[in-house]
């Protein structure tokens with residue numbers, strides 16, 4: 312179990328710099344990390360804003376962020392982040408041309424361009440989407456590498472799950488990189504199962520909730 316000094320609280324926009332620094336440590340290979348701390352910070356700020364219904368929880372020890380989870384209902388999170396920050400992101404890519412050496416990064420850029428092209432269409436969908444029908448998603452969970460395997464991830468996951476049940480959801484969804492064995496094992500330990508869906512390098516997982524769900 313995470314020790315009694317670990318405290319959970321809702322994150323605010325001002326916490327996103329600390330979130331970005333932790334993201335960089337927990338996901339050193341991610342394309343977002345390679346774009347730099349400010350890109351990561353903007354990404355998480357975007358998830359907390361707008362039409363999203365985001366539960367952003369931080370685990371703190373001695374006032375220091377040691378873990379976080381972003382979960383809830385997200386409407387075009389990555390797409391709207393790319394669209395709103397396109398000039399900033401283009402600048403980052405142009406000033407870091409070595410990023411193109413990474414196949415993962417090239418794949419992310421391709422996806423980004425595709426999303427930019429579809430952006431207009433998506434923004435219309437966002438305005439008309441019905442919140443109640445959207446799934447509850449675990450968008451990101453991470454724990455300070457030195458403090459992993461002490462139950463902090465489990466604590467964050469249980470809190471998100473309780474919140475989802477309170478909100479009447481009957482299941483939660485997430486996608487995880489198929490090569491991320493550690494995370495997949497963690498999810499399975501926490502009652503998640505693979506679905507049939509795969510997205511490029513990611514696979515989808517689901518957790519059925521035993522709560523008093525409604526239509527979701």
Ligand SMILES: CC(C)(COP(=O)(O)OP(=O)(O)OC[C@H]1O[C@@H](n2cnc3c(N)ncnc32)[C@H](O)[C@@H]1OP(=O)(O)O)[C@@H](O)C(=O)NCCC(=O)NCCS
Pocket residue numbers: 312313337338451452453454455458459460461462463464465466486487488491493494496497498500
């Ligand atoms: C996935 C992740 C969030 C899990 O966080 P965590 O704090 O290590 O999670 P927990 O400590 O609750 O559980 C992890 C493991 O430690 C074990 N554990 C928990 N408390 C323990 C304790 N006190 N002593 C020994 N082992 C313990 C759990 O049984 C679990 O075992 P597993 O290896 O079979 O899964 C963390 O590994 C991480 O940040 N990874 C990098 C980012 C990432 O990949 N995120 C997911 C992307 S989709």
